[in-house]
Amino acid sequence: MLAIQMQGIVKRFGSLLANDHVHFELAEGEIHALLGENGAGKTTLMRILYGLYRPDEGEIRVKGQSVVIRSPKDAIQAGIGMVTQHFTLVPTLTVAENVVLGGAGALLDPRRMQADVRAASQRYGIPVKPDALVRQLSVGEQQRVEILKALARNARVLILDEPTAVLVPQEVEVLFEALNRLRKEGLSVIFISHKLYEVMAVCDRITVLRDGRLVGTVEKSATNQTDLARMMVGRESFGVARQGERAQGEVLLRIENLSARGKKGLTALDNISLEVQAGEILGIAGVSGNGQSELSQVLEGMLKPSSGKVSVGGKDVTAASPGALAEAGVGRIPEDRHASVVAELSVAENLVLDQLEAFTRGGSLDRAAIRKNAEKLIGEYQIKAGPDDHTRTLSGGNMQKVLLARSLSRSPRVVIAAEPTRGLDVGATDYVRARLLEQRSRGAAVLLISEDLDEILALADRIAVIYEGRIMGVLGARDATVEQLGLMMSGTPLERLAETMEAGHA
Amino acid sequence: MLRLRLERAPAPLWFRSLIPVIAVPVTFLLTTILILWAGADPLRAYYEFLIKPLASRVSLIEVLVKSTPLLLTGASVAFAFSAGYWNIGAEGQLYAGAIAGAWLGMVLKDVSPVIGIPLMIAGGFLAGVLWALGPALLKVRLNVDEVVTTLLLNSVIVFLVSYLLNGPWRDPVSMWPQSATIADGTVFFKLIPRSRLHLGFLVALVAIGVEWYVLKRTALGLRMRAVGLGKDAARxxxxxxxxxxxxxxxxxxxxxxxxxxGEVAGIHFHLIESISDGLGYSGIIIATLGGLHPFGVGLAALFIGLIDTGAQTVSQALNVPVYLGTVVQAALLLVTLSLFVLQNYRIRRA
Structure with a gap:
């Protein structure tokens, strides 16, 4: 019996086709993984199922019955529950109160509530303390409360959006045990993930999406990590030829044993060591959320590392401020370009914001020089805007060009480019990539952090793969294969690559 | 059935600058009910509010007198807000300046105005800086919310003034709690003879001019605006x-x-408990109304000065409570802030 059927689902966001005629089927009593890279359309599809988005086309059936899901309320009515990465718990209430909240009648009996929650907790094997306050719980415990909350509303289908992203390994184990119990109870679970080993560990079937389209649905017994990696990444062959070989250069950027904590206080970078030479692009590949943001923030001066050392051309710049890094010759192209320009200031003002001293004459700003500088850079970097335009009015591509112009016009020795083409159209993407290659041939050391494997393959001389804050290994771009990279991106270190692939082919 | 939906669509730039102008008639429409309730004719009330103070030379000068501290508190708040520092403590910092003025006026007995007046100005500025120092340090060192600390310090200094005036500084000849009259050499001279308009008005205009120059023409100003408009991007x-x-x-x-x-040296000549009576808080309204632009702040201060002057005559002429002026001011702020938010939305047919 099929718990859920989604047929021909289409969802557009502007010109972006997030789901392109996707078919998805979920059986009763199975754990079904939804696998894909970032932006493959996994979360969009599930948000449609949970009523957070309306599909542009397509049909949803629950237990064979065609349904229209307009809101999460409809989804709950149809027995569908979803646990997102952002929890919706009331921190000042107890676990029991949170679980009952919304589904309870007018009268609340704390003792019965707690007994009910305790019973459910035991039945499903989901350990929680019913009388604890939610704000005192760990992230893993909060997640279990969310799951119980969905179950308390009689969910028969549970959607978990990257549930392990916020968990420490021990909590992952607890979660997996709970999921197995739910399966025994006849519930169905949709498990959104991009971690291959987790998918292989806990799921019965796997549906792979890529670029909004369905690649296929496979039984776990009929596949392996290597095949899944290939389905997910989807490139049988590649080989953008490096334009000219690179001579061995001086090491300009050296990262030694670098560790840092992320926003939630968890370790985001774990003892990373890398070297980038003059005239090369070192690509950092990986699935999003594996420490790339923190790595770029540390190298941009926006995040203080907890330990380790960073040096530029032999000069120690560990934990240096953004201004000091710019002075030391680091050109920074940030991940979040919208947060890195002052949207309400003009293009001309943003273009000089990092070197105002150079544009001050006798105590006041040299407005003629600022304007001339803007006109020069606007011409040089093909920014489609006037010097006095508010930066807010620029397209993403032009905003990126403003940031490129600001940092690259100072001829930096080291360039940190984090997701430099994310969200840009084809023209702007090509432009940015050409500029990065230009920096390479100029002799700068370029660190390119990108979730777009194509980009890494097109530009990088060497590729380092990051996974859960650790470097899985560094490969020469010419020798790397997509299977190797896929496996490393899902947690196989370079040393163990051979045996894992051996097992896959066997 | 006609279905409407709200959609995010920012209004064009020219509309933003019109907001303060649109806010005035909207406010008057809203407050009409209150004026009717107070038993007055709204049209006459608006006439008394807006036109009457401008009609005679004497009342016109009085508008400038009332505007003098407002220009400064407005400029003060606008300067801090421009850098994203939410100083709600202009009220307290004003009191600090007043205390310094009263003290200097007491200790500088036979001073010449050439020395006394510059000392008063410097002393008032410095006292304000000192009173602002604590919350500012707490903000940048420990990230303590400056809204809370600056606001709380306002009450602290009001009690400090009350203590001074009922204790050590109390002028024994006076019936009311007030300090001794300040020395002649520390009194701000009049700009127009036989009026209350004093040097402070000129100081305020200079302050507005300097503030404009700093914010719009210097590296510090651009840094401040960058921090105020996008802290992370600035960093x-x-x-x-x-x-x-x-x-x-x-x-x-x-x-x-x-x-x-200015209030001590130009108007009262001694420290009194009600020396401010909310001038610092009006500064927040003025800074917002003026869109944080120094010249906008100047206009807003003159406008609030006008309403303040009008509120007095309106209460006498129409026999309504003087607080009506305060209500109109508050309504004006609410309307302006609402317009600043609402301009980002548009109602469309679904």
């Missing part, structure tokens, strides 16, 4: 966000201190 560009905020906070306190010393 990314290598700007020392904390130092910039600290500077903005202290200078803001100093400007508010000037307002306090």
């Amino acid at each position: 990314f560009a290598g700007i020392n966000v904390n130092r910039t905020m600290l500077t903005a906070a202290l200078v803001s306190g100093g400007i508010a201190g000037l307002a306090g010393v």
Whole structure:
């Protein structure tokens, strides 16, 4: 019996086709993984199922019955529950109160509530303390409360959006045990993930999406990590030829044993060591959320590392401020370009914001020089805007060009480019990539952090793969294969690559 | 059935600058009910509010007198807000300036005005800076919310003044709690003979002019605006966000201190408990109404000065409570802020 059927689902966001005629089927009593890279359309599809988005086309059936899901309320009515990465718990209430909240009648009996929650907790094997306050719980415990909350509303289908992203390994184990119990109870679970080993560990079937389209649905017994990696990444062959070989250069950027904590206080970078030479692009590949943001923030001066050392051309710049890094010759192209320009200031003002001293004459700003500088850079970097335009009015591509112009016009020795083409159209993407290659041939050391494997393959001389804050290994771009990279991106270190692939082919 | 939906669509730039102008008639429409309730004719009330104070030379000068501290508190708040430092403490910093003025007026007995007046101005500024220092340091060192600390310090200094005036500084010849009259050499001279318009008005105009120059023409001003408009982006560009905020906070306190010393040296000639009566809070309204632009702040201060003057005559002429003026001011702020939010939305047919 099929718990859920989604047929021909289409969802557009502007010109972006997030789901392109996707078919998805979920059986009763199975754990079904939804696998894909970032932006493959996994979360969009599930948000449609949970009523957070309306599909542009397509049909949803629950237990064979065609349904229209307009809101999460409809989804709950149809027995569908979803646990997102952002929890919706009331921190000042107890676990029991949170679980009952919304589904309870007018009268609340704390003792019965707690007994009910305790019973459910035991039945499903989901350990929680019913009388604890939610704000005192760990992230893993909060997640279990969310799951119980969905179950308390009689969910028969549970959607978990990257549930392990916020968990420490021990909590992952607890979660997996709970999921197995739910399966025994006849519930169905949709498990959104991009971690291959987790998918292989806990799921019965796997549906792979890529670029909004369905690649296929496979039984776990009929596949392996290597095949899944290939389905997910989807490139049988590649080989953008490096334009000219690179001579061995001086090491300009050296990262030694670098560790840092992320926003939630968890370790985001774990003892990373890398070297980038003059005239090369070192690509950092990986699935999003594996420490790339923190790595770029540390190298941009926006995040203080907890330990380790960073040096530029032999000069120690560990934990240096953004201004000091710019002075030391680091050109920074940030991940979040919208947060890195002052949207309400003009293009001309943003273009000089990092070197105002150079544009001050006798105590006041040299407005003629600022304007001339803007006109020069606007011409040089093909920014489609006037010097006095508010930066807010620029397209993403032009905003990126403003940031490129600001940092690259100072001829930096080291360039940190984090997701430099994310969200840009084809023209702007090509432009940015050409500029990065230009920096390479100029002799700068370029660190390119990108979730777009194509980009890494097109530009990088060497590729380092990051996974859960650790470097899985560094490969020469010419020798790397997509299977190797896929496996490393899902947690196989370079040393163990051979045996894992051996097992896959066997 | 006609279905409407709200959609995010920012209004064009020219509309933003019109907001203060649109806010005035909207406010008057809203407050009509209150004026009717108070038993007065709204049209006459608006005439008394807006036109009457401008009709005679005497009342026109009085508008400028009332505007003098407002120009300074408005400029003070606008300076801090420009850098994203939410100084709610102009009221307290004004009191600090007033205390310094009263003290200097007591200790500088036979001083010549050539020395006394500059000392008063410097002392008032410095006192405001000192009163702003604590919250500013707490903000940049420990990230303590400055809204709370600056606001709380306002009450602290009101009680400090009350203590001074009922204790050590009390003028024994006076019936009311007030300090001794300040020395002649520390009194701000009149700009127009036989009026109340004093040097402080000129100081306020200069302060507005300097503030404009700093904000729009210097590297510090651009840094401040960058921090105020996008803290992370400013930090990314290598700007020392904390130092910039600290500077903005202290200078803001100093400007508010000037307002306090002006009231002592130009109007009252001694310290009294009600020396401010909310001038610092009006500064927040004025800064917002003026869109944080120094010249806009200047216009807004003159406008609030006009309403303040009008509120007095309106209460006498129409026999309505003087608080009606305060209500109109508050309504004006609410309308302006609402318009600033609402301009980002548009109602469309679904």
